[in-house]
Amino acid sequence: MDVRVQREDFDAAAESRRLTEGRADVGAVVTFVGLCRDEGGALAALEIEHYPGMAEEEIARVVAEAQARWPLIGVSIVHRYGEIRPGEQIVLVATASTHRGAAFAAAEFLMDYMKTRAPFWKRARRADGAIEGWVGAKDADDASAARWDSA
Amino acid sequence: MKAVYFAWVRERIGKAEEEIDPPPQVATVADLIAWLSARDEGYAHAFENPKTIRAALDRAHVKPQTRIAGAREIAFFPPMTGG
Numbered sequence: 001m002d003v004r005v006q007r008e009d010f011d012a013a014a015e016s017r018r019l020t021e022g023r024a025d026v027g028a029v030v031t032f033v034g035l036c037r038d039e040g041g042a043l044a045a046l047e048i049e050h051y052p053g054m055a056e057e058e059i060a061r062v063v064a065e066a067q068a069r070w071p072l073i074g075v076s077i078v079h080r081y082g083e084i085r086p087g088e089q090i091v092l093v094a095t096a097s098t099h100r101g102a103a104f105a106a107a108e109f110l111m112d113y114m115k116t117r118a119p120f121w122k123r124a125r126r127a128d129g130a131i132e133g134w135v136g137a138k139d140a141d142d143a144s145a146a147r148w149d150s151a
Numbered sequence: 152m153k154a155v156y157f158a159w160v161r162e163r164i165g166k167a168e169e170e171i172d173p174p175p176q177v178a179t180v181a182d183l184i185a186w187l188s189a190r191d192e193g194y195a196h197a198f199e200n201p202k203t204i205r206a207a208l209d210r211a212h213v214k215p216q217t218r219i220a221g222a223r224e225i226a227f228f229p230p231m232t233g234g
Binding site: 034048049050051053054057058061079090091111114115116117118119120121122123133134135136137141 | 155157158159207210211212226228229230231232233234
């Protein structure tokens, strides 16, 4: 398991490669990358604040829950903070398993849980120079995370 | 104990962290929110809607009824919007 919280960008292909390097038992790798979108040209940048220490620990707890649910060979998560512009990468989740079912499901679970549990907060800066303020939490994200409770 | 604040909770209170020394009758996270809210307008504004406040004790999520005794660090922040 590899969890990193960093200001710098990441290389999704390299993260994926690291999960399979030197081993022959991996049958499936799922890589998810979340990007900053421009909201139709209205968004200039996101400022992402985090709780240093807890961010890494909470993501690790979410990974442990995924490992308890699915037979995962490897997990790699990178979450960025600081200023992120439209088109840039924000978050990476990569999962490796013997079969694709576990890799797909675990990657989606990890994203759903990270969104509602990992201590990160986004603030939007608009293209017209105005600070739009803190991005509100979405009920849809809570619903996405909650559906795993009965799964 | 150390109190840390994030996002608009930090902005409304006007500081990122501070040392606090609540009296013994402040037993739970909810008690602490009420105690801090009485300090000044900034705290009152930050905690005006307790439903929008999340808390962590020693870097793990907790509920309002969780007891704070023994904790070294408490954090208050809005619902998370990462990912």
